[in-house]
Amino acid sequence: MPIPPPRTAHHAHSSPLPRLATKMPARSGTSSSSMNTTSSFSSSFMDGSPSRQSPSRRIMHTPRGSIVRDPYDSPSRQIAIEFNLKLNVSDRNFNEQLDQADAVRAKKHERDLAIAQEEHMKVFRGAELEVQRILLEEEQARRRREEEQKREIERLQREKAQEEADAQRRALEARQREEEAAHRAAEHRRQLQETEARLKAQQEQQAAAERQAKEKEEADRKAQDAAHAAEKAKLQQAVSSPAPRPAPAAAPTATPTSAPPTASASAPATTAHAEQVHAKYLELHARMKEFRVAFANQHKxxxxxxxxxxxxxxxxxxxxxxxxxxxxxxxxAAIKKLREDSFNVALSTPGPTIDIRPFLISQDIPRLANEAEAQYPAFLLYMWICFEKFVLKQFEKEAASTDGRTIQEIGLIAASLLADQRYMWKGIPLTDILVAKLHRICPILFGIRGTMNTMPGRARLGWLPIDKSEPNEEQYGQRMRGLGAGYAALSLRSFNAKAPAIPMSEYWRAVVSICNTPAEHLWPGHFAILYGLVRDYHKKFLSFYGAQARGVLRRATYDLPARAPPRCKDAAGPVSVLPLGWKKEGISLD
Structure with missing residues (x-):
């Protein structure tokens, strides 16, 4: 802080002096010379510096009590001298005050400098500590980097060793897999050959059975013709001659009929046999419809x-x-509700009964003690008929979805209810109620053949009204896909301690019967049903039948689409690409 220059008495008090001197009154008797002297003294005093020209300096050598008097002494001069003395004292006091203020400011300045120096030292020490901290952090970071590099080198060495070990293990596993693959391929070829031989034998057996059936029909026809001719000749002889002659022995006209056979994988049905079974199920469907309409009308x-x-x-x-x-x-939860709110109600509600035997086709009727044992609750039979209609209708609707799990759940519900002992008759499930409806709307499942060029032929292949209107190709294909998937969901089932309502072999029979269909009898409906049968159920089929199922699936997805006629190419396309999706799941048919 700059210190101002010291003020002098001249600067501080020069202005009042002339006013005092000019205002002093002149004494009486004072000569003009003394007045002039006083005026000149005052004038010289005013013009000079108070410190050098003050009258006090000129009279300081004269003692105050001296009797010697300055001839120029006068009261005004005495006043001026005293005033100058006071000014000197005031100047001295003022200068002392300035010196004291300067000393105070110097001490404050030194104190501020000391504080600033101390702050500077603090900053300096802090900077040194920060430098030391940074150096320490850099040293620690360097050590960490060295440790990380060391660990990374060790990790890379371990990974390299692990990769080498993995490579050796993979090479060993690859050799083992190659050996296993070669073994499986040989086993697969052997199983395929056996399956193809078995299928070929089945085809030959089927063809032989068809030839035998035709020969039998021809023999029966000839025998009947011979019997008619012999009877006619006998009548003519009886008319022409009264003496009778022995008639020639007639060949047997018919063979004893047996119980309605069921199609299975071990004994594939012939075409004639399939037609006979199909006719019996169509008769059952007609009885079901008649009973349903009559029961509903009666209880409306x-x-x-x-x-x-x-x-x-x-x-x-x-x-x-x-x-x-x-x-x-x-x-x-749905199965529980259906049992509680529908089937249990129908079972426990008092009402009429009906002879159940005409509604059973595939099972042998046990021996009964009386006719009352053949009775079954009519209300429960009506529930079964309504249930199968709704189930198959739901199969058709859900076929429009790409997710087939809903159809699987519906099949689970139906199979569970059909396998429930409470709703059976003497341990026989009412599966024929459901199968009869399938024979009506999806005959291809059971080996029935026809043509799509005529209306009767279309009806034989399941071309029936949907919601009381004529279907188109898309609706017909959707119905066939849904029914095929539903049939698979019903038959590819296994329950603990309970036999499935539809045997698992029925699924095999349905797939094989379509695969064995000659090319001239193949139509788009065959491939739509086959698509529904195998798309979502190939894993279960393989788990139940193993290598034999693999051979059947290969014939269904490779061989059958390859020999499809031009009219079926569009429908066969989705079937032929199924193995590509299965390969992504790790399932190969090669």
Missing amino acids: QKSSPLKGPVGDTRRNIRLRLGQINTDRKDSV
């Missing part, structure tokens, strides 16, 4: 005590089946 009347339960249970079945999704918990 207000006077019927079953009017409410019949309508409620039918609506409940439709509601529950329409709510099925891919969640297994929902399916279990």
